[in-house]
Amino acid sequence: MSGLRTAWRHLWPWALILALAVPAMGADYALGKATLVITYAIAGLGVVIVVGQAGQIALGQAALVALGAYVQAVLVGHGLAPLLAMPLAIAAGALGGALASLPARRLGGLYFGMSTLAFALIVEEVLARWDSVTQGAAGMAVAGFSVFGWRADATLAQALVSLGALAAALLLCARLVDSRHGRAWRAVRDDEVAAAACGVSPAAAKMQAFVVGGALSGLAGALYAHWIGFISPEQFGLVFSFELLMLAFIGGARRLGGALWGALVIVAIPQLIAVLRDHLPGDWARAAGLELVLFGAVIVAVVLLRPSGIAGARP
Amino acid sequence: MKTLRSFALAALSCLALSAPVSAAPGVNAKEIVVGTVSDLSGPIAMLGVPVRDGMLMRFDEVNAGGGVHGRRIRLVVEDAGYDPKRAVLAARKLVQRDQAFAFIANMGTPVVMATMPIIVDAGRLHLFPFSPHRATYEPLHPLKFQNFAPYFDYMEAATRHMVEQRGYARTCLLYQDDDYGLEVMKGVEAALARLDRELVERTSYKRGATDLSSQIARLRAARCDLVVLATVVRETVAAMAEARKIGWEVDMLVTASGYSAQTHELGGAAVEGLYGVSVLPHPYVEGANSQLAAWVERYRARFKAEPNVWSVMGYTLADLFVRTAEATGPELTQEAFARTLERMQFSRDYFGSPSYRFTPEDHLGNRHGRLAQIRDGRWVLISDYLE
Structure with missing residues (x-):
């Protein structure tokens, strides 16, 4: 009973937002937006694990989303069912995360952050150059998501599929954060030397965090490819990486709810x-860049009023 | 009872009279809603802003004259900043919230490719997008129309014309590493193949690059005598300036993306002699016919800015829409508009535009461009539209 009460406490603001958005904006528009919010939240969970839990600087998370999106798009393009392609997209993200974490064995802090940036640039370049598989800079169209003949063409279906994926991702993350892996991540985040003295391997903990973060990014990428329907390397550039980083800090990098x-x-x-x-x-009304200016003002206001993020502790 | 029936009939008649003439989305008795997903803050904002202003100007003129069959045209502009994620949301807003009748001049290939299915699945017209992608007109779709000459077609004709007329022996290519650059490359290769020649050297750059010194050095080492540029304004200036800086007086030919007044305004003496392809001439006041001069004055008065080729494009696209809507008649639906556009022929106008022609079998309105050259700090047209 208390579990239900806790779930309701977390869920009611979202239910209220959706209930207000649907009549105000129209169901299709509101649900389309909800689908993208949820997809971003899944990728954001990956950043929360890597940055908020393990304390690592990740400046190239969009590359892991790109790996998931491209693996999904290529496999579905070759006739594989989207649901079967998805585990491989998740695996590609996880593998990418493992690779991106390798420099953490020798580098730390901002230097390691720069290596993740370099990793993202390499991935983007490979996607643009590997014409025979990725269709290069011209980009590739991706078919809609379908399961056993049922197609998620309607925005409601897309939102529900995304919601299911997010629920699974949240459950997994909650279990991991409460497990010894989560404790190891936080130990490494707070003091690497002390963590090592207690028997925690910082290198292994960082890699685990990146693998989990990469897998979540791969899942988000696979969904993104279906919902947007067209992917090209430039979509997964540094701007997207910084958006994901900003997402985690605005929401609250140390809490899973921060991603949402x-x-x-x-x-x-x-x-x-x-x-x-x-x-x-x-x-x-027609001033160019007005949205960007107002959006910047909102971000500054959030950072000033809630420095630990919206889901974080009050100052 | 009789009174009640009479009242009911009268009420129904009133309802019928007050109902919109057409049930098509985006059209009611008073207005037609037109949407555009543009780039007003991203990497091609220098196109997006004047295109939007050109469209606004044409629609304002129509509205001031009483609209199209009594309906005002309302343009709703969404800024996606070249980002397909924002574009998808913007398209859904325009489809559902604003009930756009048609989309005109959506901007950028990722934006166009991400939004086009949403738009046509909702039964709305997808008109004249700024994207070289063939999916904007092929395969034939009842709601998709394009009027921008494909890079492949006009660069094939322009390169062939230049090589044939001027006898270049070593043609090379500098291209932007995206779908735009690839389309141009295919066109240049096709032209050279028809002349039984090969592309001597090709080199690329990433969008946003400002230093092209290594690319120019490579092209010079290949002893090119004509360099085709698949660049936009800034990179065109950078390429020409770098070549002149190292004392290389090679001829260069840029696509319509580099055919802009900004090219000679930014490049100055460095871009003197640059060849370009024009699919619509720049609206210079000096030497303009009286109609064009009056148009430039109206534009300046309305937006407190100088018009450029993109403003003309926006104005022209809006004009094509207005003329087709007028020809369709008062019973305006997406279906009726599309079938009318398939019969429309737009002859050359005072801007010096090409003639646009659509048919039920071909929804691409134009395939041709013409050659121009920068002489004394302005573009001068040096050929008619090339077949």
Whole structure:
């Protein structure tokens, strides 16, 4: 009973947001937005694990999303069922995460962060150059998600599929964070030397965090490829990586719920601003970059008022 | 009872009269809603802003004259910043919330490819997107229309014309590493193949690169005598400036993406002599016909800015929409508009545009460009539209 009460305490703000958004914006638009928020939240969970739990700087998370998206797109393009392709997309993200974490054995702090940035650039370059598989810079179309003949073409279906994936990802992360792996990640985050003295291998803990983060990114990438329907290497550039990083810090990098709140801010606020902008008078409504300026102001306000993130502790 | 029946009939008649003339989404008795997913803050904002202003200007003119069959046209602009994620949400907003009748000039291939299925699945028209992707007009779809000449077609004709007329022996290519660059490369290769020649050297750059010194050095080492540029404005200037800086007086030919007043404004003397392909001439006031001069004045007065080729494009696209909507008649639906556009022929106008022609079998309105050259700090047209 108390479990249900806890779940409801976490879920009611989301139910309220959706209940308000559907009549205000229209079901299709609101559910389309919810689908992207949830997909971003899954990728954001990966950043929360790597950055918030294990304390590592990850500047190239979009590359792991790209690996998931491309593996899914290529396999589905070759006739594999999306549901069968998805575990391989997740595995590709996890493998990418493991590779990206290798420099952590020798590098730390910002230097390691720079190596993740380099990893992202390499992945983007490979995707652009490997024409025969990825169709290079021209990009590739991705078919819709389907399971046993049922196609998730409607936005409601897409939102439900994403929600199912997010629920599974949240459950897995909650279990991991409460397990010895989670304790090892936090020990490494707080003091690497002390963690090693207690028998925790910092290198192994970091790699585990990156593998989990990469797997979540791969899952998000696979869903993203289906929902957007067209992927090209430039979509997974540094801007996307920084968006994911910003998502984690705005939402609260040390809490799993932070990924959801961060995704809501990153994906939904610019669209909300776009809707409000339509009501501005005269030439104000058509000022170029107005959304970006207002979005920047929202971010600054969130950081000032909630430095630990929306889901984090109050200052 | 009789009174009640009469009242009910009268009420029904009132309802029928007050109902919209057409049940098509985005059309009611008073207005037609047109949507565009543009780039006003991203990497091609220098196109997006003037294109939007050109469209606004044409629609404002129509509205001031009483609209199309009594309906005002309302343009709803969404800024996706070249980001397909934002574009998908923007397209859904325009489809569902704003009930856009048609989409015009959606901007950028990732944006167009991500939003096009949403738009056509909702039964809305997808008109004249800024993307070289063939999926915008092939395979034939009842709601998709394109009027931008494909890079492949006009660069094939332009390269062939240049090599044949000027006798270049060593043609090379500098291209942006994306779908745009690849399309141009295919066109250049096809032209050279028809002349039984090969592309001597090719080298690429990533979008946003500012230093092209290594690429220019490589092309020079290959002793190219014509360099085709699949670049946009900034990279065109950088390529020409680098070549001149190292004393290499090679001829260069840029696509319509580099045919812009900004090219000679930014490049100055370094870009003097650059060849370019124009699919729509730049609206220079000097030497303009009276209609064009008056248009430039109206544009300046409306936006407090100088118009450029992108403004003309926006204006032209909106004009194609207006003329087709007028020809369709008061019973405006997506289906009726599309079938009318398939019969439309738009002759060359005071901007110097090509003629646009659509048929039920071909939804691509134009395949041709013409050659221009920068002489004394401005683009001068040096050929008619090339077949």
